[in-house]
Amino acid sequence: MAYTLLIRNCGQLLTLAGASADRPLAGAAQQHWRVIPNGYVACVQEQIVALGPMPELDEAEVTPATVVLDAGGRVVMPGLVECHTHLVFGGNRAGEFQRKLQGETYLDILASGGGILSTVRATRAASEAELLATALHHLEGFRRYGVTTLEAKSGYGLNTETELRLVQVAQQAGRRQPVRVVPTFLGAHVPGPEFKGRPLDYLQMLVEEVLPRLSPAQVPFVDIFCEEGAFSVDDSRWYLEQARALGFGLKIHAEQLHDLGGCEMAAQLGATSIDHADYLTPAAAARIARQSQGRTVAVLLPLVPLFLRQERYAPGRAFIDENLPVAISTDFNPGSCPSKNLWLALQMACLKMGLTPAEAVAAVTLNAAWAIGQQQHCGSLEPGKRADILVLDVPTLEEIPYWLGENPVRQVVIGGQLM
Secondary structure: OOOOOEEEEEEEOOOOOOOOOOOOHHHHHHHOOOOEEEEEEEEEEEEEEEEEHHHOHHHHOOOOOOEEOOOOOOOOEEEEOOOOOOOOOOOHHHHHHHHHHHOOOOHHHOHHHHHHHHHHHHHHHHHHHHHHHHHHHHHHHHOOEEEEEEEEEEEOOOOOOHHHHHHHHHHHHHHHHOEEEEEEEEEEEEHHHHHHOOHHHHHHHHHHHHHHHHHOOOOOOEEEEOOOOOOOOHHHHHHHHHHHHHHEEEEEEEEEOOOOOHHHHHHOOOEEEEEEOOOOHHHHHHHHHHOOOOOOOOEEHHHHHHHHHHOOOHHHHHHHHOOOOOOEEEOOOOOOOOOHHHHHHHHHHHHHHHOOHHHHHHOOOOOHHHHHOOOOOOOOOOOOOOOOOOEOOOOOHHHOOOOOOOOOEEEEEEEEEEE
């Protein structure tokens, strides 16, 4: 069948292919994947059908109807996969940012009714139309950065009605524009204000009233924040066990501020990802890698300590050396990371977590796809996968983290369509 889209003269075609197909990239494999110099990638409708060096291009499949993009010696790579966002929320916390700059702590702000509780109030008060409009605005921003698939967590409703509404808005937003949205239920962000001091009662409410109203086919993951001031390791284990019994995949926010053991607990339950992990030790990372057989992904969020002016970053270099697969995300949210710039997160992973450029690119593509169960569809350039492709304004992989803070995206293709 004639090609409907051809991208030719790719200076470096970053395929992210070449390792095992049944697990994320880990250890040395996270940077030793296939790069094709002077390459091409060809698509028919929504799928990639062929790629390789330019001399192997079958010109007979290029017709007058084929859309041809000349990459002009630039880098061409898979669309970015954003595997940890809190996409849908009301309001913002810019005023609190000013207060932080003036020296107030998060606890000071929380005690005055701010922090996550201010976002919960704004989210509960917002209409579905307002939440949808804001989510679509943010998705357009992500698309400009080259994000073609995105995970969207709930978590700013903290009651049955609003949490379900946040999931529905994320699903609607995914249908209304080209970036694919994967919903995750994070009703267990912190206990709802009506359950202050009763975290287990709140989790029981979620298990009895909310989870049965969600379908794992449409909302594939359940997440929980295991941290001091949120949910204990024991309560988190109980909740994740209930979610697993209902057919949901598991995720956890853990080891962000303290080493409590939440990451290991979740990995023992078969969690798809363990997120934040700033206080996860290399020894624990090695145990997780062995126990999960390299299938649990550590999702690292370097823009969070940057924005919060914290000194501690997850030891990503050590994780990779211990064969724990690593993904990178922004953690886009109104409180600790109001940024959609996944390229900046990639760059900070190199600067503060010790990743190489090749490892960091894998962390925002194929490993990020594994972290949200989308590895069969996106994250690498291979025949049969969805044609989500970026043309960058740089000639080499090494320049991606070098131009700090810049958006290198020149052209975005989603599902074979030039955006």
